[in-house]
Amino acid sequence: MSDQIFYAAIREEIPIVLLTKDEALTLEAFGFDLIKHKKVDSQEFYQCSTDCLVFNPQVDCAKCSGEGCTECNGSGYFELTEDDLYRTLREIVKKGGAELPYISMEFAYGQEYPVGLTDIGGSAIFITPDHICRTDTAQWLEEMRGLYLSGQFPTHDFTLAA
Numbered sequence: 001m002s003d004q005i006f007y008a009a010i011r012e013e014i015p016i017v018l019l020t021k022d023e024a025l026t027l028e029a030f031g032f033d034l035i036k037h038k039k040v041d042s043q044e045f046y047q048c049s050t051d052c053l054v055f056n057p058q059v060d061c062a063k064c065s066g067e068g069c070t071e072c073n074g075s076g077y078f079e080l081t082e083d084d085l086y087r088t089l090r091e092i093v094k095k096g097g098a099e100l101p102y103i104s105m106e107f108a109y110g111q112e113y114p115v116g117l118t119d120i121g122g123s124a125i126f127i128t129p130d131h132i133c134r135t136d137t138a139q140w141l142e143e144m145r146g147l148y149l150s151g152q153f154p155t156h157d158f159t160l161a162a
């Protein structure tokens with residue numbers, strides 16, 4: 001596990017004005033680099049990707065009241081989950097309107113060397129204001145095996161060049 005590399009990329013450029021400071025900190029806690037760049041109309045955007053995705057990052061308890069803090073049980077920090085990442089992205093999309101109606105993100109994981117048969121894969125996540133959809137490559141292949149074996153294989157074949 002420790003030798004694995006986890007990449008993630010958000011495929012849309014996120015208008016900087018849509019992100020609160022807390023949302024930017026959450027993305028950075030998960031390891032995302034927020035690369036700022038300008039578009040022609042001087043609007044600024046972030047490109048968000050990482051080659052070192054952090055699982056269950058810890059963030060400081062912003063409203064901490066010390067030992068008796070009910071927010072963090074006195075630990076001074078929270079551990080974020082994958083769900084928190086998706087919730088944060090959904091909050092951003094809710095503010096996005098026509099400019100950012102969805103966020104699509106891809107994960108990939110693997111080992112540098114040697115690559116084991118069970119140690120590579122990826123996921124795709126599609127987030128709208130109302131829905132969070134996710135599929136994994138392993139899950140998709142399992143579905144294909146099931147469809148093939150039950151005679152319900154889809155007809156939209158990948159077309160090979162002649």
Ligand SMILES: [Zn+2]
Binds near residue numbers: 061066070072077
């Ligand atoms: Zn606290």
